[in-house]
Amino acid sequence: MGSKKRTCNMPHTLHHIAMSMYPPRQSEWWWTLANSDDLELYNMPGHLVRRMAQVGASVFVEAAARAGYDLTSVQYAALKAIERYSGIDQTTLAGAIAYDRTTIGGVIDRLEQKKFVIRKVSPNDRRVRQLFLQPSGVEAIRCIDSMVEEVQSAILSGLDTKEKATFLKLLRKAADGANELSRAPLRLVKEP
Structure with a gap:
């Protein structure tokens, strides 16, 4: 017996799926999706x-x-850690930013x-x-630093000031508590 080729006519993105399930006739269709018990x-x-x-990325x-x-x-x-710990090696850098040691080389290659x-x-x-940072790396940090606060605020835009503080405190506590479960745990850099 020959096999019959199947095709799927489903939407290709979450946006299309959400739009078909919850048409945007109300401005907050995403809220219904996010609070669904489905x-x-x-x-x-x-x-x-x-x-x-x-969202953050x-x-x-x-x-x-x-x-x-x-x-x-x-x-x-990585740039911020290299700025703070000039002369840091790749392995120590990976721990300082809680990033996988086997892939940190690619990050450094691109930088x-x-x-x-x-x-x-x-x-x-x-x-x-x-x-070590090159002058263009120092300039990039200077430029990017000025917008990082804005980015952090946008990431937590659904929270008020008190909620943001509570969320960050609890998130830090949870991340610290589960640190050793990670394939790339945070390792604080010891000053020489």
Whole structure:
């Protein structure tokens, strides 16, 4: 027997799905979707944290682009850590920004291609590459720093001032409490 090829005519994006389920005749159709009890998923912390991470990444990239930079929030975090700990090595940098050690090299490669950082062989250990900001990296940080507060505010725009403080306090507590469960736990840098 021959197999029959199946086709799927379903919408291709969440936006299309949401629009077909909740037409935008009311301005807040997304609120109905988000507060639906249709899926337990909507109330699971892992799902909510992932959604907030998506929001944060999107808002940051868009704001950086408006400022004239092709920069991700991870690249910005790396630049800030290199600024604070000039001469930091890649492994220590990965821990300082809670990023996977096996992929931090790609982040540094892109920052190096953009002429924001430079790698130098450590005078103490030729196997170690130390990271330093280039003048264009310093300039990028200066420019991006001015819009980071705006980005943070946009990410939490659904909360009032008191709620933001409570949310950040609880989020920090939850992140610190689960730190060792991560494949890329935060590791504070010890000052020399």
